[in-house]
Amino acid sequence: MFTGIIEEVGTVQRIGGGSLAIAAETVLTDAHLGDSIAVNGICLTVTSFDRHHFTADVMPETVRRTSLAELRKGSPVNLERALSLSSRLGGHIVSGHIDGTGSIRSLEKEGNALLLKVAAEPAVLRGIVEKGSVALDGISLTVAAVTEEDFTVSLIPHTREVTNLRDKKTGSILNIETDVIGKYVEKMMQGAYTEKPAGQSAGKAKPALTRAFLLENGF
Numbered sequence: 452m453f454t455g456i457i458e459e460v461g462t463v464q465r466i467g468g469g470s471l472a473i474a475a476e477t478v479l480t481d482a483h484l485g486d487s488i489a490v491n492g493i494c495l496t497v498t499s500f501d502r503h504h505f506t507a508d509v510m511p512e513t514v515r516r517t518s519l520a521e522l523r524k525g526s527p528v529n530l531e532r533a534l535s536l537s538s539r540l541g542g543h544i545v546s547g548h549i550d551g552t553g554s555i556r557s558l559e560k561e562g563n564a565l566l567l568k569v570a571a572e573p574a575v576l577r578g579i580v581e582k583g584s585v586a587l588d589g590i591s592l593t594v595a596a597v598t599e600e601d602f603t604v605s606l607i608p609h610t611r612e613v614t615n616l617r618d619k620k621t622g623s624i625l626n627i628e629t630d631v632i633g634k635y636v637e638k639m640m641q642g643a644y645t646e647k648p649a650g651q652s653a654g655k656a657k658p659a660l661t662r663a664f665l666l667e668n669g670f
Contacts (some may be wrong), residue, residue, distance in 0.1 A: 471507050471519070482497060
């Protein structure tokens, strides 16, 4: 589990053959084998490390669903260690499980902020709400606006300076993770959790969570 508050920007040293090697410093100060480190928002497991580098295995499924295929030697990547129980939750709950990717549609200055508009597939946009939270390349951000084709976040100068967003431009690909709480609520409201009619061992199941059920229970 992560917060979306980036600790440092590392550098890809090697990628290919099912593994990834990254140069880093801060995230390695208390590293152990098997630790989780979010790389551009992707939860990866440390398989080896020294004072200046760590490696992680990468599954084909991870490559298919993320922007890992875009990385090259020298690419900057956002890094965050897993949340500890003594840490402040400065961002939002981030699992490190990417829902899909999006491409930067525009970058527009607004006062001291930068409006970043990201185009994404409908399946991803369904989980994004105005004023809700979204993780882009592992960065916890607040959604400023949503349309049927894209969404916008507003970046303060600090966020761009201390993350890999400083190197992004129109057309760049970003990993997107939507709010994990929203995913469970959506699934329940779609009737994914069902119950069988009383006294029947078989037959058509009915939704267990309905509007009537919520009203009856004070919601």
